[in-house]
Amino acid sequence: MKLFICLCLAAWPSALAIYFTGEKEIFQSPHTLRMDSYFGYSITYDQENRKLVVSAPRENNIGVVYDCDIPSRTCSNLTVNIDRKALPTQYTHDYWFGATVKSGPNFVLMCAPRYTQHYYSKSSTDGFNKYVTFGRCFSHEKNGVMIEKRVINEEERDINSGSQMETRMDSFGWSIDVASDDSVLVGGPGMFHGRVMIYKSRETVPTFIKYKNNKDTLPEFDFGYAVASGRFLDKKLSYAIGSPYGTSGFGEVAFYHDLKFIRKLVKVVDTDVIGSMFGAVLCAAKMSGKNHDLLVGAPTYATVDTYDLGAVYVYLTPKSKKSPTFKRRIVGESAGGQFGSAIANVGDLNGDHKDEIAISAPFENDARGVVYLYSGHDLVGDKTEVTLKWMQKIEPEPSYAQSFGLSLTPLLDYDQNGCNELAIGSPYKDRVVLLRCMAAITVHTSAVFPNVKGRGAARVSNYDLKVCLTITYPTLPINITARLSTTVMMTHSSAKLVTVNGPDGFTFDKSLNEKNGEYCENIPFTLPPDGKYDTEISYAVKTKLLEDPMQLKKFESSRVILSDRSVLQVVQTAWAAECAGKICVPNFSMTPSMSFDNKNKEYIIGSTKTEHISLSMVNTGEVAYDPCLRVEILGTRVLKYPPACQANGTSLLCMPPTPVRSGDKWDTDLIYLDMQQLNNLDDKVTINVSRYNYCKDVKPTEHHPYTINMKPDPTGIVAKGENDIGAIVNVTREDVTEKGKKITHVYTFSNSGPTNWVKLEVKVKLEKHEYVDDVSVHLSEAYNTMNCENDPKDKSLYICVIESLKVQKDEVKILIPMSIKPNKDLEAILEEKNVTISSSISFEPVPGYLRNTSISTLVTLQDAKVPLMIIIIALVVGLLIVLIIAYVLYRVGFLQRKKKQELEKLRRSVKRQTILRRSTMPTQRNSQSSEQRRQILEGINDTDEDIVITKK
Known part of the structure; x- marks a missing residue:
């Protein structure tokens, strides 16, 4: 029965969706873009002005950054003082203005890493005078003014440079991060070994991140491909800088504090993997404590038989100043998907004080792209790489289904419902999608089974199961619209719910509009006094959210979902037996009764048509809820058995219909055996009786064999x-x-x-x-x-x-x-x-x-002779036959005179008729008249013997 409950609960919906995927809020350029402008390549949220900032870095060879108004979903260009007028015509490359945009508390920083200008070096002995690439950054202030940020001093550029050309050039602006102290890190991985500069909040001129003096520690190139700030090593602010190819192509991450190198990240796993671009994406998040954990993306990670699966590595804050501790690796699901191309900390969405993480695979699913949302609790928990499951999988609609997720940015609670929204870029389709966050409540479902001990004497049968829903609400939204439905199921052979109003059991609903911390309901059920309580009572309580807000067409900020920390299903058991301990201990004495003549323990085969047996049990111990007898009969077949028994192969299983209490007696009634089908070869009938205190036990409590010898009777x-x-x-x-x-x-x-x-x-x-x-x-x-x-x-x-x-x-x-x-x-x-x-x-x-x-x-x-007696008998019989024939002839008148005269008369009559016929026949030679013929006929009398005919 417990299995049935588990199956029911397995079908109960448990997936958690955080971001509303109904009606989408889609942003695009206000004007037609050239091909491959990559609108949405980089996105940030201007919290001061409550706007999205979106870049199209390849538009018009320079790049354009847009302010996008969220309510109206309209975007407008931000004016920046960049042009190409002074640039010779042979330079046709794009400036990539907006390659990265990043917001601070009251500004938005945006850079053009491929900006090119004429440069004349005043400090150069040979009079360096060339067009070079200088990354240029601009700060859009809260008053709407666009300020160009100052570049690195020439003296700073000479450090660790082996070439004047490399010294003068840089590519700042491919990566940006704003630290908690408002300092800004800007990465320039494309020139020299790669560089990172820092704008301090009170300083106008940026400074380089200082390398360690040992040149062997410098990466070959791409240093600064990704940057992140946080308390990674201890309580002090530090910077993490990624180099996807490191010193030998393996990829690495270095930590700095106050512009000083501290240490490299100890990778721990996949230390021999080349080309995975480990360190191409960095993200700081609070998942394991108050300090920051680090997530490292390797978007081109692959196994032996795949390509560009992508992977993300999770490192936790160390307890000492050592390298962060490796926790887990998350591998992409699709070859070519480049899982980990973008990672965003979207904040605590479910109220567990751990940040949730959005990770994209922009080229998964035939390059349409997918964004996965992971629980911070799960990422730092004990789940394995196999059992770890995302909270939500977000897939694009056809209109923007290409490179979906190449850029991600959270919006700090734009609609003030307590959680951060998420903006997702599809730059290959020139679209940005804004997903609203659904606030989450935590529901804890519990059930309390009453104390049912000692009910036997009072014969109490009605009880209540107390079911409670404990709700933890977020601070926002203030007003909540939600209804919970709770279903109670009870499975037992005797214990039953009093009321069942649905296919699964009893269901009740609760509205959360009043935001009470707890809602309880007493669910009545019965325990019949004569019920069988040898097994535990299984009951289950399951809760679900009615009117799932994810199914609505339009987003409503007052709607909430259930957090992944909610306890929505409770499966418990309770013991209701009337015994001192959890297991009842009955004490039976068993007495068999048989109709066989047992004096000599022999039975004459065929002497009766049927025989019968019965068994009686008396209990002097505790109540027996599930006793049974297994009666195996060998040597003959069972003709009829009582209702308390049921056939089970070659044996009978007999069970009392009600519990056998102390002092009670139970009889099986008669079991009839067929004796007519026995024959002389049957030597015995064996009756094996096994008694079980608990019928589910494998080993019997008591076993007795009874044997009756069979004796055939041949006298018939x-x-x-x-x-x-x-x-x-x-x-x-x-x-x-x-x-x-x-x-x-x-x-x-x-x-x-x-x-x-x-x-x-x-x-x-x-x-x-x-x-x-x-x-x-x-x-x-x-x-x-x-x-x-x-x-x-x-x-x-x-x-x-x-x-x-x-x-x-x-x-x-x-x-x-x-x-x-x-x-x-x-x-x-x-x-x-x-x-x-x-x-x-x-x-x-x-x-x-x-x-x-x-x-x-x-x-x-014996010879062939006829005896004399037989001859005499034959003569007598023949004579007798002759006499009989003569007598018969005499009786019919044979040989009498009368008969002779009648015969003569008949003969003469025939002759007359013959003569008459002849005389009437005409001839040519002889003809007579009729008169003459008459005279001739009259002359003939009866006595004439002959008739003469005269001829002419």
Whole structure:
């Protein structure tokens, strides 16, 4: 049951989204840009004027920086005094004004790292006079004035320079950071070994970061590719400066304090990885304490079978002044994505006093780009590289889905709801997207199970589960719009919630408009006195936010989400058994009852149709909530079992319907066994009874085997023998000498009980006679006839096995057909005496109970003579038949005179008719008149014998 609750909770939504992704606020240039202007390449938030500052560093060969009004989503150019009029035409490169823009407390600094001008060196002995690249920076002050910042003094440039050209040139402005003391670090990685200068808040002229005197510590190039400030080593402010290629291509980070080199970052992992651009991005954040931790980006990090995955390394503030401590590495999810190209500290979003971190992979997902939001708590926690999961994955819409995330900047609580907004640049699409932050509340869900001990005597069954929601609110927003829904589930065979108003259990809602610190609800449930409480009661409470603000079309600043620190799901168990300890200890005595005659522990097979057993248990210990008996019956099958039992393979599992309390008795009722299907081969019936105090236990508390021996009764088996043509067979000389004679001995077996019999072996013994041939022995059962096997040692002995001889049902025959073959010697023997042909059978169903029977056929010779008595009888019968025929003829008038006269009269009538026909026939030679014919006819009388016809 607990598994079911866990599955339900697993389906409960738990993902946390911080930034509103409904209706987007998109910014773009107010005019048409040239191709590859990269609007959004760098972004910062002017907190003083509550505006976004966005650069397009390749627009019009110089670059443009825009002030963008957030409510109206409109942008306007910032005027800066940069032109290319004095530059010879052969110089066509872009100045990249706005390559980096960064805001301070009351200014916005922006630089053009590829600014080019004519330079004449006053200090140079050879009169250096050339066009060189000097990075130029400008500060946009709060009064709207654009001030050009002073550059490095020429004396500063000569330090550590081996070339006048390199000494005079720089590329300041590719990276900028404003420290907590308002000092500004500006990186120029493109010239010499790379340089970093610092504008102190009270000084107008910048100074170089001083290298260590040992030139071996200098990077080959790209020093200053990234800069960051913070309390990385101790409580003092220090600077972290990245060099993606370091001294040998491995990438490194160096720490400085007051312009003085302190130490290099100990990388710890991936120390042999070249080309990952480790140190290309640096970000300071407070995640593990009051000091700053450092995140280092390596956007081209790759494994053996991938490319440009990208990675971010997390280093925590050390306890001493040693190098920051490596904590974890986060690797990108897609080859070519360049995860870690931008990293932004977006501040504490969920109220856990740890900064959250936004990390971009601008070329992931076919270069569309993705931004991942990570919890600071998770980054410094114990999750592994595999189990670490981002809080939110932000993907672009098609209109700006290219290089999304190449630049990131937080907006310090622009809408005053307690958390920082996030601006994301897609410079390849010339777009900037502003995402509003959703304030987060922390909800702690808890449940208190009541004390249910001692309820047995009072028979109390109604209780309340106290469910509470403890809410921690952020300082802002002041007004909150949110509703929570809490569902309570209880899973147990006996304990149940009183009210269920949904598919999962009981649900109640709470509105947070009043901002109470705690909301509680008593949830009634029942514990029936006769319930089974051998298992713990599982209950779960889950809470969710209704009307998810992330699903709204428009952002509402009063809406809140649930922080990742919220406890929204509680799964607990409670023990409700009425026992002294957590586990009840019953004490049973078990008594079996059987209908078998157990005096001799023998049972005559088939003597009864059924037998039965029952078991009785008395408890003298603590209440038993889940006792059971497992009854295994071997040797016969269960015909019927009581409702308290259920079949489980070859055994029965019997359980009382209610708990068995101290002093209670429980009977299983009768379990009926089928005894009719037993036969002589069944030697015993075994009943194994195992008792369990707790049915879920593997090992029984008590086990008893009971065995009843089976004894077959063979007295009902009867065998009868007979000859198919009689016991005496008369043969003629022709039979003996020419034809032969066939006879069959038939043995019939039947069983009048009580025991069904199988595999009954019968031995058939035949006599040897020279004049007997074609002898075979067959076994004929109901639907089958088979040959019996001849004993290889004794050719006159056959073994027949009767497979089944059930009581009052089966009848089996053993057939022995044989032939008396023609034999002159047999004729001579029969003339002197009769011959006897015999067979016999024997069977022993049980040892000592041997039964025999035989069949004898007497063969006699008889000549073909008819006895005198038979002749006399035949004569008498023939005479009697003649007399009967004569009498019958007499009765029908045969040979009487009357009949003769009638016959004569008939003859004369026929003759007259013949003469008349002839006389009427006309001829040519003779014709008579009708008168003459009449006279002739009248002259004929009945006595005339002849009729003469006169011819002419």
